[in-house]
Each structure stands twice: as C-alpha cells, then as structure tokens.
Amino acid sequence: MLFQITNSQARRLFMSRQGLCDNPAFKQSRVALLELIERMGFVQVDSINTVERAHHMILFSRNQTYRKENLNGLLEQDRTLFEHWTHDASVIPARFFPYWRHRFARNEAALLERWRKWRREGFEESFASVLDHIRAEGAVLSRDLLALEGGNKKPKGSQGWWDWHPSKTALEFLWRTGALSVDRREGFQKVYDLTERVLPASVTGKSVHESEFIDWSCRSALDRLGYATAGELAAFWDGISPAEAKSWCLSHLGKDLVEVEVAAADGSRPRRVFAYGDIEQQLEELAPAPGRVRVLSPFDPLIRDRKRMERLFDYHYRIEVFVPEAKRQYGYYVFPLLEGEKLIGRIDMKRQDGVLVVKGLWLEPKIKCSAGRQQAIEAELERIRRFTGQESVVFENGYLKTPS
Numbered sequence: 349m350l351f352q353i354t355n356s357q358a359r360r361l362f363m364s365r366q367g368l369c370d371n372p373a374f375k376q377s378r379v380a381l382l383e384l385i386e387r388m389g390f391v392q393v394d395s396i397n398t399v400e401r402a403h404h405m406i407l408f409s410r411n412q413t414y415r416k417e418n419l420n421g422l423l424e425q426d427r428t429l430f431e432h433w434t435h436d437a438s439v440i441p442a443r444f445f446p447y448w449r450h451r452f453a454r455n456e457a458a459l460l461e462r463w464r465k466w467r468r469e470g471f472e473e474s475f476a477s478v479l480d481h482i483r484a485e486g487a488v489l490s491r492d493l494l495a496l497e498g499g500n501k502k503p504k505g506s507q508g509w510w511d512w513h514p515s516k517t518a519l520e521f522l523w524r525t526g527a528l529s530v531d532r533r534e535g536f537q538k539v540y541d542l543t544e545r546v547l548p549a550s551v552t553g554k555s556v557h558e559s560e561f562i563d564w565s566c567r568s569a570l571d572r573l574g575y576a577t578a579g580e581l582a583a584f585w586d587g588i589s590p591a592e593a594k595s596w597c598l599s600h601l602g603k604d605l606v607e608v609e610v611a612a613a614d615g616s617r618p619r620r621v622f623a624y625g626d627i628e629q630q631l632e633e634l635a636p637a638p639g640r641v642r643v644l645s646p647f648d649p650l651i652r653d654r655k656r657m658e659r660l661f662d663y664h665y666r667i668e669v670f671v672p673e674a675k676r677q678y679g680y681y682v683f684p685l686l687e688g689e690k691l692i693g694r695i696d697m698k699r700q701d702g703v704l705v706v707k708g709l710w711l712e713p714k715i716k717c718s719a720g721r722q723q724a725i726e727a728e729l730e731r732i733r734r735f736t737g738q739e740s741v742v743f744e745n746g747y748l749k750t751p752s
Contacts, residue, residue, distance in 0.1 A: 350607055350608055350609045350620065351606070351608045351609070351627070351628065352608065352609045352610075352611060352618060353575065353608055353609065353610045353611065353623075353627070353631065354611050355610075355611040355612065355613050355660065356689065357631050357634065358574075358575070358610045358611065358660055359637075359660050359661065359689040359690075360634045360635075360636070360637055360689055361574035361575065361630065361631065361634060362573060362574050362575075362650070362660065363637055363650065363689060364574070364634060364635065365387070365571065365572050365573060365574045366387075366388055366572065366649050366650055367384050367387055367388055367410040367411075368409075368410060368637065368638075368642075368650060368686070369634075369635050369636070369637050369638070370384075370410060370411065370638075371638065372409075372410060372411055372412050372638055372640065372642070373411075373412055373413070374411065374413070375413050376411045376413045376414055376415075376418070377418075378418040378421055378422060378426075381407070381411075381414065381418045381419065381422065382422055382426075382428055382429070382441070384407070384410060384411070385407075385422075385429065385439065385441060386441045386443075387572070388572065388649060389434075389440075389568065389569075389572045389584070389585070389649075390434050390438040390439060390440045390441075390585075390649075391403045391406050391407060391438060391439045391649075392406070392434075392435075392436055392437070392438045392647040392649070392652070393431065393436075393437045393438055393439060394436075394437075394647050395536055396669065396681060398680070398681045398697075398698040398699065399683075399697060399698060399699055399704070399732065399736060400732075400735070400736050401536075402645045402646070402647040403419070403439060404416055404419070405643070405644075405645035405648075405683075406644075406645045406647065406648050406649070407419065408732075408735055409642045409643060409644055409645065409648065409686075412731050412735070414735075419439070423439065423532070424531075424532045427442060427546065427547055427548055428441065428442050428443075429441060429442055430442050430445060430529060430530070430546070430547055431529070431530040431538075432448060432451075432523075432524075432529075432530075433451070433455075433524060433586075434584075434585050434586050434587075435583065435586040435652070436647075442547055442548070442551050443551060444568075445547060445551040445552065445554075446551065446554040446555055446556050447556060447561050447564055447565070447587070448526065448587075449526065449555060449556075450556075450558055450561040450587070451587045452524075452525045452526035453525075454587070455524055455525055456525045459521060459524055459525070460472070460521075463517065463521065471514040471515075471517035471518045471521065472518075473514070474514045474515050474517075474518035475518050475521070475522065478493065478515055478518045478519060478522065479522065479527060479528075479542075481493070482528070482540065482541060482542060483542060486541065487531045487532075487539045487540060487541035487545075488519075488539065488540055488541075489534065489537050489538070489539055489540075490513075490515070490516040490519055490537065490538070491537075493513075493515035493516070493518075493519065494513050494515060494516065519538075519540050522540075523538075523540060526543060527542070527543060528540045528541065528542060528543060529541065529542075529543040529546035529547055530546070531545075531546050561587075561588075562588055562592050562596060563596065565581070565582075565584075565585050565587050565588045565592075565593075566581050566588070566593055566596045566597070568585070569581045569582075569584035569585060570622070570623070570624065572584065574623070574630070575608060575610060575621045575622065575623040575627070576621055576622060577619070577620075577621050577622070578590055578593040578594035578596075578597045578622070579593070579594075580621075580653065580656065581593040581596075581597070581622075583653065597622050601622070603625075604624060604625055605622050605623070605624065605625065606622070606623055606624075606625050606627065607620055607621070607622060607623075608620075608621060608622075608623050608627055609621070610659070610660075612659045612660075612662075613658075613659065613660055613661055613662035613663075614659075614662045616659075619659060636688075636689075637688045637689040638688070639687070639688045640687075640688075640724060640727070640728065641685060641686070641687045641692070641721070641724040641725050641727070641728045642685070642686045642687075642728060643683045643684075643685060643686075643695065643728055643729075643732060644683060644684045644685070644686055645683065646665075646667045646681065646682070646683065646684070648684070650686075651663075651665055651684060651691075654666070657691075661690065661691045663684070663691040663712065665684055665691075665694070667681070667682075668680060668681075668682065669681060678694060678696060678708065678710060679696035679707065679708055680696075681696070681698070682694045682695065682696045682708075683695050683696075683697070685711075685725070687721070687724070690715075691712070692711055692712055692715045692721075693709065693710050693711035693712050693715060694709075694710050695708065695709050695710075695725075696708040696709075697729075699736060699738060702738055702739045702740075703738055703739060703740055703741070703742050704729065704732065704733045704736065704738045704740070704741045704742070705742050705744065706729065706741065706742065706743045706744060706747050707744050707747060708744075708747055708749050709725070709747050709748050709749060710749045710750075710751050711751065712751060713751050717748065726741070729741045
C-alpha cells in the first residue's frame with residue numbers, strides 16, 4: 349500500500365514550494381526577491397494590465413513589500429534574471445541559462461516548420477541582416493526594424509501578432525532560439541540585443557550535456573512541485589517530452605524517488621505521483637499557510653495547471669479574456685481569491701481614473717460571506733490599492749454575486 353498525502357498536506361507542500369507559505373509581510377530586499385523567484389522557478393509575464401501586470405501581481409501576492417523596481421534591477425542591472433520561454437514568456441533566473449541552450453536547439457526546427465506555414469514570407473531571409481544591424485547599431489525595438497523595411501506602419505492587411513512583418517518575426521525567432529535576448533522593455537515592448545551583450549559570460553559561457561539537461565529539468569520541477577506525475581514534470585518547464593520525464597522517473601524509482609498517492613479535494617480516487625524518498629519528513633516540517641486573503645493573478649503558478657488545481661482545491665477556473673462578453677460566466681479578467689490554503693472565490697476588478705473598482709465578487713458555494721471574511725477581503729483590496737497607487741476602493745452596486 350502506497351503512502352498517502354492528505355489533501356491539506358498536498359496543498360501546503362505545493363504552496364510552500366511556490367512561496368505562498370512565507371510571511372507575506374516580511375521586508376523583502378532585492379536579494380530576497382531573487383531567492384523567491386529561484387524557488388518558484390519562473391514568473392510568467394503578461395501584458396494585460398487591468399489592475400497590474402501579471403508578474404507584479406504574482407510576486408506581490410507572496411510578499412506585500414514587493415517593489416517593482418527590485419525586479420527591474422535584477423533584470424536590467426544585475427542581470428541575474430532573463431526573460432524567455434517556459435510554457436509562455438517568463439522571467440527566469442539567469443543561472444538556469446545553460447539549460448536553455450537545449451531548448452534553443454530543440455525549438456529551432458519546430459519553430460521554422462510551424463512559422464513557415466503562417467508567418468509572412470521573408471522572415472528567414474532577414475535573420476542575417478537583423479543580426480548584422482543589431483551587432484553594428486545596438487539594441488532595437490521591433491518598430492525600429494519596420495522603419496528599415498520601408499515604412500513605419502503595419503504592412504497592408506496585417507491582422508495582428510500572427511501577421512508580424514518579417515523583421516519582427518526574425519527578432520522573435522532569434523530570441524526564441526538564443527541569438528538575441530531581451531535587454532529591457534520600453535512601454536512593455538521588448539528591446540532586443542545580442543545575448544552576449546545582455547547576459548554575463550559566467551552563464552552564457554557554460555554548457556551542459558543533454559542528459560544533464562533532462563535530469564535538471566525533472567529534478568528542478570519536482571523541487572518546485574513537491575510531487576508530480578511524469579507529465580506534470582515535463583510540463584513545468586515545457587522543455588522536455590513526457591516520454592523523457594517518464595523514463596527519468598522510472599530510472600530513479602526505488603532509488604531517490606518513491607510513488608505516493610495524493611488525496612483529491614472532492615474525495616475522488618487518490619492520484620498516484622512521484623516524490624522524493626524523504627517525502628514524509630518534508631510533510632512533517634510543513635508550515636501552515638498564512639490565514640489572510642490574497643488575490644492571485646490568473647497566471648499564478650498555483651493555478652496554471654488547471655487539472656492539478658481542481659484536484660487539489662476543488663476549484664474550477666478559466667480566464668475569459670478571449671470569451672465573447674455575452675458568453676462570459678464571470679468577467680473579462682477575474683482574479684482567484686486565496687484564503688489560507690483554500691481558494692474561496694473570485695473577484696472582478698480594474699483600475700479606473702485613480703480608483704480600484706470592484707465590479708463583482710463571487711464566493712464558492714460552501715463559503716459564507718461572514719463579517720470577518722468580508723473584512724479580510726477588504727484588507728487585501730486596500731493593500732492592492734496602495735500597491736497600484738490608487739486613491740480609493742469603490743464597490744459597484746450589487747458587486748456581491750451568487751455563484752453560477
């Protein structure tokens with residue numbers, strides 16, 4: 349009979365690995381911020397800014413003393429972070445860069461095959477000229493190269509991100525395959541430069557064997573998940589295949605890995621997963637989650653894997669940005685609410701004319717809107733108001749909704 353992790357233990361172990369069991373009021377330095385991101389593995393970057401951008405919301409939910417200038421300093425001054433791709437665009441510790449060389453090599457053929465089918469023609473012919481231009485002239489924005497192509501407007505008939513001009517596609521390809529890196533952002537637009545001019549030689553000069561890359565991918569993912577299936581290990585960095593992760597798990601089973609079962613929040617059949625051999629000791633040392641209410645970004649790593657989230661928290665969530673307004677269940681950009689180790693509801697809010705406007709609040713069916721819980725939610729909204737620099741929090745009439 350396999351050892352079983354209770355649902356509460358499973359939640360707290362995963363939350364602990366993702367920085368959500370830390371003291372959220374602890375004064376955070378720039379060094380401490382880097383340590384947090386290294387523990388988490390990465391922080392997803394997203395452009396939507398209804399309240400604050402995703403990466404800032406993710407980090408603020410873990411520490412209320414988080415300062416955006418510290419993240420910018422790590423990225424643009426210390427160069428201890430870099431921006432690249434996991435499952436999506438993310439901020440990643442620079443010391444992981446040697447492992448990304450294998451991603452670059454794996455991405456190149458797949459990107460070329462896919463992009464040849466639906467990008468504008470001519471981007472491949474732009475690779476050399478784009479690199480030569482940047483090497484001679486320095487860092488560029490996409491619009492800088494568009495001007496060199498003969499104009500400062502989108503090509504006629506352009507439909508958006510899937511229809512980039514050739515130089516923009518070349519920039520993205522060269523970034524995705526490692527020749528270029530993001531030097532900084534201006535108005536959230538990426539500024540590209542040669543990787544050797546952005547990142548220090550101490551990381552760009554290192555390389556690892558492919559077997560070491562696979563071992564690191566699995567171990568580092570398990571470190572940050574606490575327990576996982578082979579598929580979850582592969583998906584964490586999205587850099588290796590499920591088959592590679594499964595082979596790694598089976599080769600280490602009975603050595604430093606064991607199989608355990610994780611209890612589901614809804615009482616359904618426990619799920620068999622892999623964990624390190626000292627899993628029982630890890631569980632004994634778990635700290636409780638802070639009891640306060642916290643607003644999570646829709647891109648928070650706690651909820652990124654929707655199936656894992658539903659098993660752990662019995663909570664269904666989807667982002668409705670791309671859902672037509674008439675078909676939305678909740679709203680355009682709705683934030684999950686975390687209370688202790690439970691996901692208790694969701695909130696629809698936005699910044700508007702210096703005010704944080706709460707449009708809707710839905711609590712989960714078994715969660716009551718007690719006076720204490722209402723005060724805890726309002727306290728979190730006040731923290732977000734201060735973080736985003738708004739003058740006040742305003743609740744629209746009828747903001748407290750009945751769960752759908």
